[in-house]
Amino acid sequence: MSEIGLPSGIRACLFDLDGVLTPTALVHAAAWKETFDGFLRHLEGPEFQPFDATTDYDEYVDGRPRADGVRTFLASRGIELPEGDEDDPPDHDTVHGLGNRKNIVVLEKIRQDGVKPYPGSVRYLEAVRAAGLRTAVVSSSANCRDVLVSAGIEHLLDVRIDGVVARERGLRGKPKPDTYLEAASDLGFGPGEAAVFEDALVGMDAGRAGRFGYVVGVDRTGQAEELRRHGADTVVSDLAELLGATA
Template sequence: MTELGLPKEIQACLFDLDGVITKTAVVHAAAWKRTFDDFLRRRDGDGFRPFGDADYDEYVDGRPRADGVRSFLASRGIELPEGKPDDSPDDATVHGLGNRKNDLLLELIRTDGVEAYDSTLRYVEAVRAHGLRTAVVSSSANCADVLKSVGAESLFDVRVDGVVAAERQLPGKPRPDTFLAAAKDLGVDASAAAVFEDALAGMDAGRSGHFGYVVGVDRVGQGDALRAHGADVVVRDLAELGAPR
């Protein structure tokens, strides 16, 4: 292991955005809950079963927006028309619900702002100072704006986000394709890249992509689940790996 807490063969680090770089995972969870609870309440009335933390972790966290809608609704035995990417947020379609969630997310970000995990930014700076290349890999279509808002866009050599994935037709997490694309863009093999993720879907992507090291970032007390889904190591904060404090 190096002083960065990584195997010596690692040449690049691939970081998820929400929950790893920025404190936006809780905002995403709140936007999803409002979206699904409103939909389920209209559909099922007062007897509806609310969207919960376990639903977020299992079916939504880390996945592209439309995939999250499909995955959660399937868990409740609900199937909706796909619709189109520009559907109204009021439409009862996969894309309509996804757009409703995104509108709520942007509203929450505008109201509350975005914060970065300072320890993560220091760790990324340390990684770069040691000559490793860096990428941000996120299913969010708002990734570039969020990075800019916290002044972190210059810390990453490559960005593979929801916009890039759509342009390249890359399937999202738990498939490894976005991480593999980032490693390729950085000019390294997956075996020489480390993945940093807080979502179970991200752990699955790291494992199935045969990356050299998978770091699970446990912000919500799901360390055992992160390990079960493929983490080589689990930390509560990247400072634990050896970044300057």
């Protein structure tokens, strides 16, 4: 195990964004709650069951492309909406309309509060690059680049595979491994030479399905055992814990 906590054969690091490099998972969870609660209140009245920003977010939304998150959560409540079109206005009660409604909310929150990266993640990115490894960010978010710029870490990542790129290239979202495999390929490596860094359970599933060389679970919310069950080779609460780690 190297001084960056990875097997010696690893040549590329593939990082999820929200919850791994930046604390924006909390922003997304709050935006989903505001969006879903407003929709459910309108649909079911004041006795509706609110969206849980921890359990519902982790189970049905975290790590998934936006439309998949809408479908999966609503299905858990026995609700089915028309698909609509990707450019549906946010007041349309369609899968895409509800997703676009959430996107407006999250962008407002990011603009109001800005984004700061996790300090330990910045230290780890710098160490990885100093060790000669290539880096990529792999996110289902269509706002990935805006977040990277706001956080001041875009220059630390060689490749970006996000919701925009996935749509352009026809890549399936997590838990399918397509976006991670694409990032490794863009960096010039096979999956066995790449490590995946994820906080979402569907991201763990993607890492396992893609047969990557190493999968690091990042536990920010107390789900270490779930991350291990979904395929993490190791679990840390902060990427800086990997620095100087030995096997």
